[in-house]
Amino acid sequence: MPSPRLRFLTHLRHLPWQCLTWGCIGLGAAGTVLPLLPTTPFLLIAAWAAPKGSPRLGRWLHNHPHFGPTLHAWRTERAVPKRAKAIALALLISSWLTLWLWQSAPGVLIFTAILFLAVASFLLTRPSPRGVH
Numbered sequence: 599m600p601s602p603r604l605r606f607l608t609h610l611r612h613l614p615w616q617c618l619t620w621g622c623i624g625l626g627a628a629g630t631v632l633p634l635l636p637t638t639p640f641l642l643i644a645a646w647a648a649p650k651g652s653p654r655l656g657r658w659l660h661n662h663p664h665f666g667p668t669l670h671a672w673r674t675e676r677a678v679p680k681r682a683k684a685i686a687l688a689l690l691i692s693s694w695l696t697l698w699l700w701q702s703a704p705g706v707l708i709f710t711a712i713l714f715l716a717v718a719s720f721l722l723t724r725p726s727p728r729g730v731h
Contacts, residue, residue, distance in 0.1 A: 625640040645669045
């Protein structure tokens with residue numbers, strides 16, 4: 599049985615990964631309702647960090663009924679479901695239009711347009727998971 603000091607040091611080593619995972623899960627969840635905050639990148643980071651901090655947390659995330667299938671498709675095929683692509687594109691467009699309606703600075707509009715076009719291009723070039731329509 600490991601000593602209390604060794605268990606404490608092991609816990610400290612895993613703590614940053616757990617904080618990163620929970621923080622990204624929280625940001626991803628917030629991104630489902632906030633138009634300027636993306637969901638998928640935060641969940642992908644959480645899926646990457648979770649097993650490093652807590653194998654149990656990693657299993658929970660990958661077996662989650664909502665997030666699990668998308669994470670599995672990404673992990674095995676580097677694929678993004680069509681529905682996720684459509685939602686992401688709609689959010690990108692609505693986010694940019696919100697910035698435009700708020701009369702953001704031209705530099706902000708140009709930068710976000712380039713960034714959003716790059717993200718949209720990346721998403722549209724990812725395959726859809728096999729067997730999912």
